Amino acid sequence: MALIVFSPGNLHALSVRLRILGGSGAFQYGPFNCGMQRRWKKPVDSARTRLEGRTRDHRLDKLMVQLRNLRLALALRELISQQRNGYASLQLLSKWRHEVGLNIDIGAFLKKYPHVFQIYMHPVKRNHCCKITQKMADLIVEEDAVIRENEIDIVQCLKKLLMLSTNGTLNMHALWLVRRELGLPDDYRSSILPRCQHDLYLESPDTLSLVSRDEKLAVAKIEEWRKKEYTEKWLAESETKYAFPISFPTGFKIEKGFREKLKNWQRLPYTKPYEKNDSHPIHNVERLEKRIVGILHELLSLTVEKMIPLERLSHFRRVFAMEVNLRELLLKHPGIFYISTKGSAQTVILRESYNKGCLIEPNRVHDVRTKMLDLILSGCCNIGxxxxxxxxxxxxxxxxxxxxxxxxxxxxxxxxxxxxxxxxxxxxxxxxxxxxxxxxxxxxxxxxx
Known part of the structure; x- marks a missing residue:
């Protein structure tokens, strides 16, 4: 047995260690206090921690970074178009870069995309100016023309959104925030709404109301998918009547008992998005959450690119009766929705609409925006x-x-x-x-x- 000698030097060293441990607040366990109960701090389980620890879809994250650069380019184009002569000096654009969310030097950003921006020396003022290239200008005109041609689809989309709401109304400010996601023109208030007063009307300057419901439009996108699955794949009605398409990202870890919980949730009945539940209120929490999942699924299906920023989605919580924590609900269903934190914003994406980072069923507006994205991805290629x-x-x-x-x-x-x-x-x-x-x-x- 080792003999411990308590010399003056050892006692001084021991006292110094005790003072250090006491000052830092640490409590060390040794042979004399090993019988004491040690309390472990419970790990925090919140929507933020689950968002950081989720399985990431790298293809969708990469797409969001590319779309962010396109949004910045379009924001700068909007500022340049507001000038009288259709161009702006680099000094003026450098003052506006924070307004569009650009955190790098304006000259470095413009040089990265010569197919979108043209930098030249002004012949009179002798300063560097910038304007939009003819290719980008033609695509912007083409996008506006395609949107104008889809006026019938736009009216149907607005009617569906009003039918999803609890009282048949929508806030005009919330609708303005998602106009690009829904494929609406910037002047839809003066160009489209006056021509469809028999379907929609402005109850007040801030409220859009529905004249009458159209039951032919009260068919959700998910119901069309279920009908196709039932008729083409000959699946049992109990398996498809209330089911949602599920596709997990690569590398998703399936824990024990997860498959059984998912199977039971797929069979859980719920009130469909366009059905009103005023006469039969829902008291089951799981059924209420599944109804909200159906509303979010339908809302994302009505968008052009099947995605919408989470911050703008929160403007529809009350009008669509989604009084829950939307981020927590979306994280509970990683096979249906995906939240991407890339592109300086949290964006909700409908997973079933994308395959390997590409939209499965593109539309005309999306095709034009894809051409714009190609100009962004081209960089400095083919410039001579x-x-x-x-x-x-x-x-x-x-x-x-x-x-x-x-x-x-x-x-x-x-x-x-x-x-x-x-x-x-x-x-x-x-x-x-x-x-x-x-x-x-x-x-x-x-x-x-």
């Missing part, structure tokens, strides 16, 4: 001097090739600046030996004339 020089000739047509030489147009083509020579002698010499961008200018002007 001939294309930039042709743009300079089209933008600043002074009537002669020599006048174009006097304008120093700085075009961002992979961090290079196109400089046009002003010396007429060197120009004639190079005009004989090699093909110059100026030759393209003259050819384009002769063809236009």
């Amino acid at each position: 001097e001939p294309e930039s020089a042709a743009w300079v000739a089209e933008e600043y047509d002074q009537g002669s090739c020599h006048e174009l030489q006097n304008i120093m147009c700085h075009v961002d083509t992979e961090n290079s600046i196109l400089e046009l020579e002003t010396d007429s002698d060197s120009y004639r010499k190079r005009h004989i030996t090699e093909e110059l961008p100026c030759q393209h200018f003259c050819d384009s002007q002769e063809n236009s004339e």
